[in-house]
Structure formats: C-alpha cells, structure tokens
Amino acid sequence: xxxxxxxxxxxxxxxxxxxxxxxxxxxxxxxxxxxxxxxxxxxxxxxxxxxxxxxxxxxxxxxxxxxxxxxxxxxxxxxxxxxxxxxxxxxxxxxxxxxxxxxxxxxxxxxxxxxxxxxxxxxxxxxxxxxxxxxxxxxxxxxxxxxxxxxxxxxxxxxxxxxxxxxxxxxxxxxxxxxxxxxxxxxxxxxxxxxxxxxxxxxxxxxxxxxxxxxxxxxxxxxxxxxxxxxxxxxxxxxxxxxxxxxxxxxxxxxxxxxxxxxxxxxxxxxxxxxxxxxxxxxxxxxxxxxxxxxxxxxxxxxxxxxxxxxxxxxxxxxxxxxxxxxxxxxxxxxxxxxxxxxxxxxxxxxxxxxxxxxxxxxxxxxxxxxxxxxxxxxxxxxxxxxxxxxxxxxxxxxxxxxxxxxxxxxxxxxxxxxxxxxxxxxxxxxxxxxxxxxxxxxxxxxxxxxxxxxxxxxxxxxxxxxxxxxxxxxxxxxxxxxxxxxxxxxxxxxxxxxxxxxxxxxxxxxxxxxxxxxxxxxxxxxxxxxxxxxxxxxxx
Amino acid sequence: xxxxxxxxxxxxxxxxxxxxxxxxxxxxxxxxxxxxxxxxxxxxxxxxxxxxxxxxxxxxxxxxxxxxxxxxxxxxxxxxxxxxxxxxxxxxxxxxxxxxxxxxxxxxxxxxxxxxxxxxxxxxxxxxxxxxxxxxxxxxxxxxxxxxxxxxxxxxxxxxxxxxxxxxxxxxxxxxxxxxxxxxxxxxxxxxxxxxxxxxxxxxxxxxxxxxxxxxxxxxxxxxxxxxxxxxxxxxxxxxxxxxxxxxxxxxxxxxxxxxxxxxxxxxxxxxxxxxxxxxxxxxxxx
Numbered sequence: 001x002x003x004x005x006x007x008x009x010x011x012x013x014x015x016x017x018x019x020x021x022x023x024x025x026x027x028x029x030x031x032x033x034x035x036x037x038x039x040x041x042x043x044x045x046x047x048x049x050x051x052x053x054x055x056x057x058x059x060x061x062x063x064x065x066x067x068x069x070x071x072x073x074x075x076x077x078x079x080x081x082x083x084x085x086x087x088x089x090x091x092x093x094x095x096x097x098x099x100x101x102x103x104x105x106x107x108x109x110x111x112x113x114x115x116x117x118x119x120x121x122x123x124x125x126x127x128x129x130x131x132x133x134x135x136x137x138x139x140x141x142x143x144x145x146x147x148x149x150x151x152x153x154x155x156x157x158x159x160x161x162x163x164x165x166x167x168x169x170x171x172x173x174x175x176x177x178x179x180x181x182x183x184x185x186x187x188x189x190x191x192x193x194x195x196x197x198x199x200x201x202x203x204x205x206x207x208x209x210x211x212x213x214x215x216x217x218x219x220x221x222x223x224x225x226x227x228x229x230x231x232x233x234x235x236x237x238x239x240x241x242x243x244x245x246x247x248x249x250x251x252x253x254x255x256x257x258x259x260x261x262x263x264x265x266x267x268x269x270x271x272x273x274x275x276x277x278x279x280x281x282x283x284x285x286x287x288x289x290x291x292x293x294x295x296x297x298x299x300x301x302x303x304x305x306x307x308x309x310x311x312x313x314x315x316x317x318x319x320x321x322x323x324x325x326x327x328x329x330x331x332x333x334x335x336x337x338x339x340x341x342x343x344x345x346x347x348x349x350x351x352x353x354x355x356x357x358x359x360x361x362x363x364x365x366x367x368x369x370x371x372x373x374x375x376x377x378x379x380x381x382x383x384x385x386x387x388x389x390x391x392x393x394x395x396x397x398x399x400x401x402x403x404x405x406x407x408x409x410x411x412x413x414x415x416x417x418x419x420x421x422x423x424x425x426x427x428x429x430x431x432x433x434x435x436x437x438x439x440x441x442x443x444x445x446x447x448x449x450x451x452x453x454x455x456x457x458x459x460x461x462x463x464x465x466x467x468x469x470x471x472x473x474x475x476x477x478x479x480x481x482x483x484x485x486x487x488x489x490x491x492x493x494x495x496x497x498x499x500x501x502x503x504x505x506x507x508x509x510x511x512x513x514x515x516x517x518x519x520x521x522x523x524x525x526x527x528x529x530x531x532x533x534x535x536x537x538x539x540x541x
Numbered sequence: 542x543x544x545x546x547x548x549x550x551x552x553x554x555x556x557x558x559x560x561x562x563x564x565x566x567x568x569x570x571x572x573x574x575x576x577x578x579x580x581x582x583x584x585x586x587x588x589x590x591x592x593x594x595x596x597x598x599x600x601x602x603x604x605x606x607x608x609x610x611x612x613x614x615x616x617x618x619x620x621x622x623x624x625x626x627x628x629x630x631x632x633x634x635x636x637x638x639x640x641x642x643x644x645x646x647x648x649x650x651x652x653x654x655x656x657x658x659x660x661x662x663x664x665x666x667x668x669x670x671x672x673x674x675x676x677x678x679x680x681x682x683x684x685x686x687x688x689x690x691x692x693x694x695x696x697x698x699x700x701x702x703x704x705x706x707x708x709x710x711x712x713x714x715x716x717x718x719x720x721x722x723x724x725x726x727x728x729x730x731x732x733x734x735x736x737x738x739x740x741x742x743x744x745x746x747x748x749x750x751x752x753x754x755x756x757x758x759x760x761x762x763x764x765x766x767x768x769x770x771x772x773x774x775x776x777x778x779x780x781x782x783x784x785x786x787x788x789x790x791x792x793x794x795x796x797x798x799x800x801x802x803x804x805x806x807x808x809x810x811x812x813x814x815x816x817x818x819x820x821x822x823x824x825x826x827x828x
Contacts, residue, residue, distance in 0.1 A: 337721055361724050371725055379718030383740050383824050396727035423824045439722065 001204055002028040002051070002089075002172055007064035009043075009050055009228075020046045020059065022228040028172065033198060033205045035219030035236075037212055037251070039458035040429070043228040044208045048174045052091055053081055068172070087117050090170035094177045096157035100149040106160045107133075107145030110167055117168045132163040137193060154323075155186035162194060166201075173198065173205040179214070183322035183485060188529040191218055210458060212255045213488075213531035216240060224248045240533055254463040256488035257533050262470055265463035265492070275474035279495065280313040284479050285334070285447055290343035292329050292503075303329040304340075305503040311447065311496075316473065316480040318494030318511060320487060320526070326503035328451065331483045335371045335449045336360040347447070367397045367443040374452040376432035380424040386410075386435045387420040393442045409438040412475075413468060430461035437465070441472060449481045454489065466493060487530045491515050499523045558820045565817030571810040578625040588616035590623040590776045599793050609795035611781075612788065617795060620776040621803050627777050628807065631688065632757035635695035636750060642696065643703025644739065644746075650704070651711030652734050658708070665701040673698040677760060681769045691770040695757050706749055710742035744823040751815035755808035762804055778804045 009021040021043045028034045038044045049055050051066050053073065066073040068089065076084060085091070093099040101109055110132050111125030120128040126145065133141035136159040149157055158178065165173060175194065179187040195218050198205050209215050215222050216236035223233040224247065232245040243249040254265050263271045292304040304326040311317045321327045332338040334345060336357050345352040347369065355363055370393070373379035380389055390409055391401035410417055413434040424432055433453060440448055450469070454462040466489065473480060482494055490497055490511060497514045499507040499522065507520045518524040559566045583590075588606075594614035602609045608617035646665075650658040668676070680694035714720060715738070723737045724730075762779030764770045771777040773784070778800040785796025820826045 335725065337724060358730065361727055361729050366725070366727050371721075373718045373722060375718055379722050381719040381723070381737055381741070392723065392728075393726035425825050436722075439726070 001030045001069060002026075002206075003067050004047070004051065005065050005067075007047070007050060007066065008062045009046055009055065009059055010062045011058045012060075013058065020228050021050065023064065024225075024228070024230055026223060026230070028204045028206060030171075030204055031202055032221065033195070033207060033219045035215035035222040036206060036208045036225060037210065037215050037222055038225035039210060039251075039460060041227070042225040044225050045176055046228075047225075048091065048176050048206065048208055051174065052085060052089060054091075083117070086113060086165075086170065087168045088170055089172045089174065090165040090168070091174045092158075092161055092165050092176065092178045094180050096154060096161045097149060099161050100157060102149050105146050105148055106152070110145075110160070110164055113164055113167050119168055128167075132167045133160070135166065135197070136160075136163045138163075153186075154182050155190060158182060158186075158190050159193070162190070162197070166197060169201065171203055173203055174208070175205065176208045177210070178207070179209075184487070184529040184531075185322060185525055187214075188531075194218075211531060212240075212251060212459070213257065213533040216533045217531050224251065236533075250460060252533070254459040255533055256459075256462075256486070256492055258488075258491075260492070262466055262492045266467055275471055277314065277470075277474045278477065279315045282313050283310045284313045284315075284348065285311040285481075286344075286346040287330075287334065288344040288346065290330065290333060290345070291341045292326075292333060292338070293341045302503050304333070307343075307500070307503075307505055309498055309505070309508065311479050311481060313446075313479055314473065314477050315496065316482055316494045318490040318497040319481060319483045319500065320485065320490055320497055321500035322485060322526075325500040327483050327500050329503075330500070331371075331449050331451055331481060334447075334481060335369055336366075367393070368445055369447045369449070370440040370443065370445040371449040371451065372433075372436050372440045372453045375456055376429060376436045376453075377424060377456070379436055380432060382424055385421050385423055386415065386427070386438075389424075389435055390420075390438045390442055393439060398443055405442075409442055412441065412472065413438045414464075429457050430464065433457060433461070433465050434468075437468065437472075441476065441478070444476065445478060447479045447481065449483065451483045452485070455484075455486075462489075469493065487515065487527055499526070554826075555821055558817055558826065562817060562820070564813055565820070568810055568813035568817060571806065572814060575625060575629060575807060575810060578622050579629045580626070582622040582625050586616075586619035586622050588619040590615065590620040591774055599788070599796075601793075602795055608799040609793075611785070611796050612793075617781075617799050620781060621778070621799050624776040624778050624781065624800065625803070625807075627688075627771065627775065628758055628761060628804075631692055631695070631761040632754050635692045635757045635761070636699060636753050638692065638696035639699035639753070640703055640746070640750060643700045643705075644707050644742075646700070647704035647707030648711050648734055648739055648742075651708035652715055652730070652738065654712075661704065662708075665704050668698065669701045674760065674763060677764060678767070678769060681764060686769060686772070688771060691761055691764055694764070695760050698760070699753050699757065702749060702753065703746065706745060707739070707742050710745060711738050714738050714741055744819045747818035747822055748815040751811045751818055755811035758804065758807050758811070 004024060004026045007021055007024045008019065011018045011020050024043070024047055026034065036044045036047065046059070050061055051073070100106065107126055107129040110129040111120065114120035114128050115122070115125055130141045130145050133145060138144050138156065138159055152160065178194070179190055182190060191214065207215060207219055219236060221233065222236055222239055223230050224245070225231065226247050232239065232243065232248045239248060240252060243252055250267050253267060256265065263274055288308050290304055290307045294301045294303055307330055309317065319327045319330065329338065333340045336352055339357045340353050343353065347365065352365065360366055387406055390406050394401035394405060406420065407417060410420055415431060415434045415438060419427060419431060427435065454465050457465060469480070470493065472478065482490065484490060494511040497508065497511040498505050499514065501522050507514060507518065507523050514523060515527060518527055559569060592615065597610050597614040598612055600606055600610040606616050606618065608621060611617055646661055650661040677694040677698050680697060681690050684690040684693065711734070720733055720737060723733045728737065761770065762777070762782065765777050765779030766783040771780055773780055781800035782797050782804070785800065788796045
C-alpha cells in the first residue's frame with residue numbers, strides 16, 4: 001500500500017549539510033500497523049514528514065521514492081497533495097494541544113476538515129462533527145463540540161485530534177508519538193481506541209514511538225531506526241526474543257520491564273556489580289498531615305489532602321500518580337518551594353514548615369534538601385555554563401566553589417571535564433541531566449527530590465541515569481523521594497511506594513508488594529496500563 | 542551538535558558575530574566613526590566651531606571648507622563633527638537612564654505581580670497615552686530649558702518601552718525550572734531576579750536599546766529644532782538644521798543638509814546595530 005524505497009533526506013544547517021535519512025526502505029501492507037522505534041535523532045519523525053511532504057524549509061529529499069497505492073508522491077502538485085493528506089493519508093502529531101487551534105471550537109475545526117474534503121456542507125458540518133467525536137468515544141459529544149481546546153484534558157484533546165485525522169476516512173494513519181505527555185491510563189485508553197478504530201475501518205497505520213513496550217503491544221511489525229538508517233525489522237516477538245542487531249539488543253535491555261533489575265538495563269559490558277546500600281532505621285523525613293489548598297474563583301481547590309509518610313536514611317520512596325494527583329505539589333512543599341496550608345514536615349527532628357518558603361533560601365538547612373528537576377533543559381539557566389551552574393549552590397550555601405570540587409562532582413556524575421565550559425544548548429539531553437544531578441548533590445544533601453528526572457530522556461540514557469542515581473545513593477547515603485508516573489521505573493529504583501489520587505494517598509507499602517499485589521482498584525489500573533514488552537528469552541511461548 | 546573545542550571566549554564570539562553578518566560589521570564601523578568623532582572631534586577639526594568670520598559667510602563647500610560656511614562664517618564641517626559629542630551624550634545618557642529605570646520597574650512588576658504590577662502598568666499606560674514628543678516638550682518647558690532636562694525628558698518617554706519588555710520577559714521565566722533551582726541553591730528572591738532572570742531578558746533589550754538610541758538622538762535634535770534645550774551658538778545637529786532651514790530657499794543648502802545627514806548617519810548606525818548586539822549578548826548564538 002505504502003512503499004518507501006531508499007529514501008534519503010538532507011538538512012542544510014549552519015554547520016553544513018546533515019544527512020537525516022540515509023536510504024530508508026519500508027512497506028506498509030493494507031490492514032497492517034507498522035511500528036517505527038528509535039531514540040531522538042534517529043530520523044523516525046523525518047521519515048513521517050517526508051512521506052507527507054511536510055519537511056521544514058531546510059530539509060530536502062535527495063534520493064528515493066515514496067509510492068502510495070502505485071502513485072509516486074513526489075508527482076502531485078501541492079494542491080493535489082492537500083487532497084491526499086487527510087483523505088488518503090492522515091497524521092496525528094506529538095502534542096495534541098499544539099495541533100489544535102486554541103481559539104476555535106473543536107467542532108468548527110473538525111467541520112473545516114470535513115468541508116475542505118467535501119464531506120459535509122455548512123449546514124451538516126456540526127452534526128457530522130458530533131458523529132466524528134462520538135466515533136472516538138467522547139462522552140456527551142453534542143456538548144463537547146462547542147468546547148475550546150483549553151477546556152479539555154490532554155487525553156480529550158488527543159481524542160479530538162484523532163477525530164480530526166479520521167474524519168475523512170483515510171486509508172493510512174501516521175501517528176508521531178501520539179501519547180507523549182499523557183498519563184499511562186490515558187495512554188492505554190487512547191491507544192486501545194486507535195487500535196480498535198484502525199481494525200474496524202480496515203486501515204493501515206504507522207506508529208512512531210521511542211517506547212518499545214508500547215510498539216510491541218500494538219504493532220504487527222516493528223522497525224528499529226538509528227542515525228537515519230533502519231537497523232532491524234521484524235515482528236515484536238521475534239525482535240524481543242532474538243534481536244539480531246546489537247543496537248536493538250541495547251534498546252531492549254534499556255527498556256524497563258517486569259523482572260529486570262536496574263543493572264540489566266545497561267549494555268552487558270557496562271554491568272558493574274551492584275554497590276552495597278544501607279537503609280537505616282532512623283527516619284530522616286516525616287511528613288505529617290500535610291494539606292495544601294489553593295484558593296480559586298470557583299471555591300478552594302484541595303491539591304493535597306492530609307498526606308503523611310516517612311523516609312528513612314538511605315531509602316528511596318516512590319511517589320506515584322497521574323497528573324493532577326498532587327504529587328508535584330507535595331514534592332514542592334517538601335523541598336520548601338511552597339508553603340503548606342497545614343501539617344508538619346519534620347526533617348531530622350525539626351519542623352521545616354515552620355520556616356516560610358520565602359525565607360528558606362537563606363536557611364542553613366537549605367543545603368540538606370535538594371532537587372533534580374523534571375525537564376533538564378528548563379532547569380538550567382541558558383546563560384550559565386555547566387561550571388557556573390554546578391558552582392552556584394557551592395558559592396551560595398557551601399564553602400566556596402573550588403575547581404577541584406567542581407571537577408570531583410563532574411566525575412561523580414560522569415560528565416567529561418571539557419563539557420564544564422559549555423552552555424546548556426551545547427549539551428545533549430543526557431549531559432544536561434548529569435549537570436542537574438551534579439548541582440543537586442554538590443552540597444552533599446541528605447534528601448534529594450527526584451521529579452521525573454528521566455521523563456524527557458531516551459531509554460538508553462534513562463538506564464544510565466537511573467544506575468548513576470543508585471550508585472550515588474550507595475556512595476553518599478542520600479535518601480530519595482522519587483516522583484514519577486512510570487511504574488516500571490518505580491519498581492526498579494524504589495524501596496517503598498506511595499500511590500496518590502485526587503490529592504490523597506490511596507495505597508502505600510513496599511514497592512515490590514504494591515506492584516505485584518495492588519490492594520486498590522486504582523493501583524491495579526495503573527499497573528495494568530503500563531506497557532509491558534515481551535521478556536527476553538520468551539521464545540518458547 | 543558535537544563541539545570538540547572549549548566554548549569560545551567573549552572576544553572570539555564577538556568576532557564570530559561580526560564575521561557572520563556584514564551588516565553588523567558595517568554598523569560597528571559606523572559606530573566607531575561616531576565614537577571617534579565624539580571623543581577626538583574637537584581636537585581633529587580644522588576650525589574653531591564657534592569662531593565667526595563675517596567676510597567668509599555663506600560660502601559653498603570647497604577644499605578649505607568641506608561643508609561650506611554658515612551665515613556667520615563658521616565652518617559647517619567643524620560644527621557638525623563637534624556636535625557629535627553633545628548629541629551622543631544626550632541620547633546615550635537618556636537611553637541608559639530609561640533602560641535602568643525600565644528594567645527595575647519591569648522586573649519588579651513581572652516578578653512579584655499583584656497590585657504592584659497593576660499600578661506600574663497603569664502608570665506606564667498613562668505615559669504612553671501622551672503624544673510622546675509633546676510630553677517631552679512639556680517636561681522640558683516645565684523643568685527649565687537645559688541639556689539635563691532634555692536627557693530627563695527623553696528618558697521618561699522611553700522608560701515604558703523597557704518596562705513593558707522586561708516585565709514580559711521576567712514574567713514568562715518566573716516559574717521556569719532554573720529559577721526554582723536558583724532558589725534551592727540559596728538565592729534570595731532579589732538575587733534570583735537580578736542574577737538569574739534579568740540577564741535572560743538582555744537579548745531583546747539590546748534590540749530595543751539600539752532602536753531607542755536612534756530615536757533619542759532624533760528626539761533631542763527635534764527639541765533643539767523647536768528651540769528647547771540646547772541653545773545657540775552651541776553646535777548641535779538639531780539647531781543647525783533649524784538655523785540652516787532658513788537658507789534653503791535662497792539656495793544655501795549646505796547649512797541644513799550636512800547636519801541632517803549626520804543625524805541620519807547616527808540613527809542609521811543604531812538601527813543597524815540592534816541585531817548584532819543581540820547576537821553578542823545571547824549565549825545561545827555560540828556554538
């Protein structure tokens with residue numbers, strides 16, 4: 001149905017031409033879902049954009065052909081291509097909010113597409129839009145059709161985008177990381193929905209993702225890309241059970257999954273023995289009856305309701321929940337960036353909540369609690385070099401920033417010394433994460449809050465960062481409060497886990513136990529929603 | 542994006558920006574000419590800019606008097622060059638003042654928000670609601686007809702632009718991750734604002750500043766043109782254009798044209814410089 005032969009794409013940049021695709025071949029048969037898996041920079045999105053002829057200005061197809069149903073897609077005029085996009089081939093983009101026009105009602109946006117392709121007239125557009133919304137199982141579609149994108153949740157927006165993409169019954173659907181930024185239960189709901197729709201309508205699809213687990217759950221065939229080339233292709237089972245290419249093997253290893261230990265995420269040659277870790281009995285942090293209520297026009301919002309927990313010295317506590325469950329608010333209060341409405345934060349016997357957040361910056365206890373932020377890019381000052389960033393806490397709260405200490409920290413987190421004089425935009429995602437961790441441990445804190453520190457990283461980098469965190473904990477005896485929505489990672493890293501929903505704790509206990517035998521329906525749904533790749537060596541099944 | 546060498550120093554970065562964009566290089570050369578004229582002008586010029594010589598009045602441009610002479614026999618070239626210092630001083634000090642005032646007001650409003658933000662915004666709106674040149678005229682007329690007051694008036698009418706810009710830039714970064722990180726590193730609110738957030742607002746400020754410099758020169762010349770501020774016989778481009786305008790009808794064009802061209806040269810320089818300055822203060826331009 002779709003066949004891409006020897007596709008090569010080159011981008012013109014300030015540093016000269018860059019080959020984004022180096023001869024990619026792929027075929028999608030009718031009724032098939034093809035998974036394209038790769039890490040950032042592998043060229044998987046560029047492949048999709050080239051098929052749709054949506055490459056940005058700097059990019060050019062230098063070789064190869066894209067044939068769709070026998071037609072060479074480089075032939076049609078831009079106008080004819082407009083007819084093909086949407087009616088024949090449709091695309092779902094990464095960020096559903098960005099893909100929708102923020103100032104127009106969702107029904108109007110669907111109506112536009114229908115009218116553009118002569119599927120509806122001005123009078124029938126609204127009724128057709130409601131039908132399209134019902135097709136993606138949006139409840140109460142007749143009311144939602146008049147909503148603006150900002151009035152809908154992320155999952156709802158993605159459903160609208162899917163409705164848009166499917167409005168004109170395309171034969172081929174290209175999904176570019178369709179569930180990035182969605183909670184895992186929402187991710188599962190959205191992916192199940194798309195898979196059903198594709199099956200019911202007999203469509204073909206290409207699923208572009210960095211998540212091997214997700215791809216293996218929904219695709220008939222998977223191809224793995226790296227540096228603009230296809231390194232391996234096969235069915236999910238054959239890929240997982242007998243990967244041919246060493247890169248595929250590394251990628252599979254690095255994907256957190258059931259039964260894997262944290263060292264097993266690393267390539268075989270990098271698996272050093274697990275360091276000895278000591279969890280002491282003495283509690284380091286005790287949070288008692290923490291409450292945070294935000295005032296709002298429609299009455300008070302209870303972000304955190306009566307949360308209590310304890311972290312022992314050297315222990316890792318996982319804080320799990322979906323967006324809006326109050327886990328970020330809780331961690332902001334513990335790290336003293338936000339004042340609680342009521343409750344106590346007892347740290348080594350003293351109540352930190354007694355000191356307001358605005359005065360805590362100059363408090364001597366500030367150095368004892370530090371944080372690694374979710375988005376490494378956002379958390380580094382774009383005007384500061386890595387050295388300045390790491391030196392900042394040493395200079396403000398420590399005994400001064402000596403070059404020796406900075407070099408020692410860089411060494412601890414595995415940051416090559418020449419990178420110390422680079423600005424954030426000159427570093428890769430993994431390197432930025434290391435700078436953020438080096439800054440956080442610069443003052444030898446007792447407690448480190450890790451706010452989804454690997455959410456924005458590729459799986460292979462995530463594997464390295466998680467192992468780094470474990471090593472640091474063993475060496476420095478730090479306690480971690482690990483905030484995340486990724487249960488597979490919690491299983492790897494945490495001793496204890498807390499599950500939050502609607503601002504309250506619904507379940508807590510040892511991580512292994514909560515993951516294996518969840519006591520509440522909510523935790524069960526979270527565990528079930530986490531994508532599970534088939535385990536290595538399952539060929540017998 | 543792999544860079545094998547260490548990140549370049551400030552000077553090599555400036556060199557890189559200048560090499561990368563010929564227009565920026567041109568504007569910096571023009572700026573250098575202006576600075577030389579301002580610093581060394583009075584020493585370099587062939588005649589005393591104030592010495593009149595009645596026998597030699599209203600001579601057209603010649604080898605002896607490149608830009609001709611005016612109605613009092615003063616050398617126009619010497620006067621145009623000497624005037625550079627005064628005009629640059631007025632515009633640069635006015636823009637510096639408004640930059641500082643606007644930065645402080647805008648940063649405070651953008652960071653703390655609330656009633657402070659609301660009050661400051663309304664004050665800025667009020668200033669911007671006036672026809673700005675008329676407001677400047679009013680201020681000079683009220684405060685007294687001196688060079689300092691031209692500076693103050695020009696600074697007042699420029700301040701809202703900086704305040705608005707800084708407020709917006711600070712506001713979007715107030716909740717950024719690196720701001721929280723700076724607080725965790727033990728920075729008080731004021732330090733976070735001054736050392737971490739504000740420097741990130743510099744690149745767009747540079748563009749605004751250089752555009753404003755040109756505008757401030759025009760404003761100062763405009764005030765002198767209508768007889769406010771600098772007074773004859775001081776050499777100043779605005780006055781020279783005003784005085785020379787009377788002679789254009791009788792064919793002595795050089796009196797007004799040369800100071801006018803100097804004015805144009807200065808404004809042009811500053812307008813061209815903006816993008817280059819921004820690239821220099823923005824570390825993201827370094828690769």
